[in-house]
Amino acid sequence: MPKINLNGVEKNYGGNSANAVADLDLEIGDGEFMCLLGPSGCGKTTTLRMIAGLEHLTAGEIRVGPRVVDSVVEGVFVPPERREMGLVFQSYALWPHLTIERNTDFGLRLRKMPKAEREQRVDKVMKTLGIEKYRDRYPSQLSGGQQQRVALARMLAVNPEVLLLDEPLSNLDAALRLEMRAELKRLHAEFKTTIVFVTHDQWEAMTLATTIAVMSEGQLQQVGTPNDIYDRPANRFVAQFVGNPPINIIELGEARSELSRLANAYLGSRFAELRDAGSIGIRPEALRLADAERGVAEGALSGQAEVTGILPTGGSWIIELTASGEKLFMTTHQSPEIEVGEAVTWWAKPKALHVFDKAGQRLEAADRLMRPTKLH
């Protein structure tokens, strides 16, 4: 049963501004860990705040379970304090004048929970998050990571059915972020809460989410599992936003480009029916170099290039290739036995190619031809 339903949700901040969120339909299942992923200004935080009730809608409706909590047409608006959700802010928003304990039990006091039960619950949550020794301190006396845990504890204490997280890890340093990611995943398993998580960090989304919703300029681009998003990006935006180094895009039909002519010829000779193709994407790790033992694989797209850069990243390498002025990036986990300035032959298997139409949408027909074994 879906937990949260967004139907035709639209948000406009007024004036002549473009819609911050436009015609958004999204379903978040019970117990799901949903990541809203996108660049800054894409409407993901606005969406989260609308679910929480902190922003009102311009059009559309939001349901939580069977209950309509927000609907312009029906004139329903359930205020945030009665939606029974939890929200962790990017800035944590701890109350500076209350101790950690009072921050944590604030919601329970509001619910008039008996003292004994309340203390038990607070103890448990604080222990789970490892902040029980700070209970009498004030937020300003804690480090960023500790504050982050308090912000989480404060929301988990009331045991919300839905937990909303607004870039909660972006203010932490790298090591702490990794630790908190694992912690969040563990908490999700333990509390079985539905989580909606906003982030602009693709790795965070990939590692945490059961489902990712990619947004751009207020529009939902794709909803799917992390693997779906990476392996079958629905359009060029998703393909380019997810992945680092970014996907190589070869535009088709650009007469002056060597790569374009090459790819055009390749499609024309093998997949002549793909007349609508506008561009081809190749992930850096799908590019291979032909060497003495193994040549170009059967049926692959291939071409000549010069090695113009080798960037070791510790355990793997990014290789920059230049083919008549255009750049291609590839990654490899094997020490590359080439040098800058060397001429090489690169290739990619047909099933590694992402073909997009002229509007940038994924060409499903290409998948049927190029990836016949893979089901979708």
Place this chain on the structure above:
Amino acid sequence: MRPLKASIAAPTRGQRLRYRLKVALREPTTTIGILAAALFAYLIVVPIISMLSDAMRVQFGDERRIKQDVGELTWYYIDRVFLSRISHDLFWEPLINTLSVAAGAITLSMLVGGTLAWLLSRTDMFGRRWFATALIVPYMLPAWTFALAWTTLFKNRTVGGQPGWLESLGFSPPDWLSYGQLPVTIILALHYSPFVILLFGNALRRFDSQLEDSARILGASRLTVASKIIMPLMRPSLMSAMVLIFAKCLGEFGVPYVLGLPVNFDVLATSLYQNISSRQVGVGAVLAGAIMLIGIVTITIDARLMREARRFVTIGSKGSMNRLSPLGILRMPATGFAALMFVLSVGLPIGTLFLSTIMRVPGQFNLGNFTLDYWIGTNLNTVALQTGILLSPDLWNAAWNSLRIVGVASITSGILGLLVGYVVARTPVRPLGTFLRQVTFLPYLVPGIAFAAAYLSLFAVPRGPIPALYGTTLILMLALIADQMPYASRAGIAAMTQLGKEPEEAAQIAGAGWFRRMISIVIPIQKGSLTTGILLPFISGIKGLSLFVVLAVPSTDVLTTYSLRLVDYHYTQAANAVVLIIAGLAYFGALLGQKLTKTNLAQGLGN
């Protein structure tokens, strides 16, 4: 999971409106905002409009002279103030006096304050920390403290009553030294040079010395650096200090009243006061309107300058560390100069006033001449005030009035300010926030005395359900609240904006309704700024004069008007004693505030 493609009907215009209304009215924020907007419209906008309309309508008692009925439209008052034979005495001469006093005060305070600011923030002068606070003290004292001290020293035979010290020592100071333009200019300059010290000093302190270093490295001499780099960047803050001093001089009443009256030296504020006290309502309204207009123009210029200043804000980096120029051989003389300025602007006036209250005959320093009678004596041989000032019920009455009126007004405006801040920061109805911000700022443009005139115009007679309020303490409280709103609401808006909405939203998510959030989250977090928002208006209200002088009657005397009345009756010692009490209250109030809020209140005393 795939996106749902359930089609949902686009809302109609009516549905959208109903939904937005529901969101807006769900919380009391908007309701409070609307009530506050109505309150301020009545307390701020209506009095000003009423006064402006007085300027254009025949007033009671003038119908035969103007030959029109009461309430009819007329140009008579405008003509009288700007064009008639007496316009010279009514408006033009006071205007010229105001402008020349202001120009003199600005020049002097720029010279003195600018030098001191530089010494304090950029040199290795001795005792900089101590001077940084000490030199701000003149601004914490009421300006006419200096005026009374000046009369105590320089009063001559032109005016009756006790002679000044110089007179009783056998010198006869000429009128130009005792009264009028010269003393008024000097006193205003002393009183307002802290402005320059604060504004210019802050700008100097924040100045990024990397900018200076870059120029030096490129081969510029110290002089070139000063003239081509530092001065251009400092110009906005200097201009802003000038404009503010001008605006303050425009509304300054006490000093020209005490020192100008004996030689008929009128400025706009005193001319307005005289017309009001002789019941020239229409002429008074025109004069108040003129003062208001000049005030608005001045503040608009200031706003422009500040915008220009923001254009080249030099963001403080590590380079903005305070770098001090060594004064070398001039270190002692510089310190001496600062000390001299402190003595002249604080020590001398306070000392003079205090000595004057314990001496029977002014200026005679033999032991038998000293007495505490004026403070605590009984059965004194005077017409009124037969006891020392501390034993006079009138003083305690005035002190109680001051405390009550200013206290209630400060607390009210502090709370209203926070509420305005809250509404401005939170309401989804943007025009409401904009209106509140602008309407509460309006009194800032109107010098206190003109604002008081506006209140008199609206509340002197019963209007609708509201009875005539003139002569009550309520009118003083209302006027004071309105007058303090610019500072209170600015503080409230700043505090609420700085807080951001997240702590409150977090409480909302946790399940707290509006009142719970106000009581458990917003007010506790804003405790500090609320204290400041109450204390600062309290201090400026205690020493304030121009608002009260128009609206107070003997039964509602506050300390300031009481001391002015004593001046009028030539009870010099008593008047001086009351002024000392006021100065003490203002000064220790500021210190207390500094302690309580752990901030440097002197910076905020620009109010």
